[in-house]
Amino acid sequence: MTWHTASLGVWAFMALLLVGVGVTTVVSNGRLATIGDFGRVLMRSRLSGAIVLVIWMWLGWHFFAR
Amino acid sequence: MSSPARGMRTKVSGSRGLQPAGDDRGLKALAPRGRGSKRSVHRGVIWIAVGAAALYSWFAALTTPFTFRANVLTAIPLITALLAAVLFGHIVRSRRTGERSAPRPLGRSLWPWWVSLGVVGAWELCCYLKLPRFEHPTFSSLYDSASRSQPLKAALFFGWLVLGWAIVRAYGRVRS
Numbered sequence: 001m002t003w004h005t006a007s008l009g010v011w012a013f014m015a016l017l018l019v020g021v022g023v024t025t026v027v028s029n030g031r032l033a034t035i036g037d038f039g040r041v042l043m044r045s046r047l048s049g050a051i052v053l054v055i056w057m058w059l060g061w062h063f064f065a066r
Numbered sequence: 067m068s069s070p071a072r073g074m075r076t077k078v079s080g081s082r083g084l085q086p087a088g089d090d091r092g093l094k095a096l097a098p099r100g101r102g103s104k105r106s107v108h109r110g111v112i113w114i115a116v117g118a119a120a121l122y123s124w125f126a127a128l129t130t131p132f133t134f135r136a137n138v139l140t141a142i143p144l145i146t147a148l149l150a151a152v153l154f155g156h157i158v159r160s161r162r163t164g165e166r167s168a169p170r171p172l173g174r175s176l177w178p179w180w181v182s183l184g185v186v187g188a189w190e191l192c193c194y195l196k197l198p199r200f201e202h203p204t205f206s207s208l209y210d211s212a213s214r215s216q217p218l219k220a221a222l223f224f225g226w227l228v229l230g231w232a233i234v235r236a237y238g239r240v241r242s
Contacts, residue, residue: 003201007193011208014186021178033174041176043236046155053151053233057144060226063209065140066131 119227120220127213127220147230154237 025032033041043049122139129136196202203211213219 004203007202010189011203014189017185018182021182025178030174032178033176035179037174038176038179039232039236043233043239049151049233049237053147053237056226056230056233057148060140060144060230062206063213063226064126064129064131064223065137 120224123220123224123227124216126223127216143227143230147234150234151237154234158238 022035025034025037042052122143126136126139129139190205193202193204199207209222213222
């Protein structure tokens with residue numbers, strides 16, 4: 001097994017982890033915050049909202065323009 | 067002592083208004099239809115926006131990074147979102163005195179999301195610091211491989227637009 005395959009495997013595990021966390025929070029009967037709750041918490045204050053907006057802008061520029 | 071005009075207004079704005087008792091069937095029939103048509107117009111506008119965003123994403127996916135067209139097609143949503151966020155933020159600030167703040171979401175536990183973000187961030191950093199890139203692909207290099215397929219790149223661009231829309235909408239909510 002090469003490093004390349006192992007790294008891809010870890011990335012696949014990360015993707016599954018995020019999906020798993022998303023599903024778990026939805027079925028937790030309100031004990032855990034869903035991704036929507038998490039987004040609302042991040043956008044609650046003006047500073048964290050601005051940081052989220054800047055990250056979104058940087059991601060778009062980095063992936064699609066540069 | 068209240069004026070006659072005020073008294074009249076109070077009577078008209080009651081649940082039955084000036085309608086004779088038992089003859090409010092017309093009103094009942096009209097009210098839901100008005101609300102329903104407004105909702106269907108709203109839904110239509112959303113579908114048109116989704117179609118336009120999908121079309122835009124398709125054309126954006128045709129561009130190559132580091133070109134003028136790619137810069138322009140990426141900059142348009144960026145600038146639009148920035149202006150909309152500033153505008154919404156300003157509107158919300160000016161309304162804040164008169165309105166109740168948005169309800170604080172939760173006491174629900176946020177730790178699963180912070181842990182997940184930490185794990186993904188740590189792995190990204192670990193890959194970024196190691197070379198060669200082929201053996202230690204970062205999120206960006208995975209995207210580079212994926213973006214060779216135009217439909218996949220269009221889907222990712224569309225997802226980015228949807229995320230931006232959600233962020234800008236959040237700016238329109240009254241903050242605590």
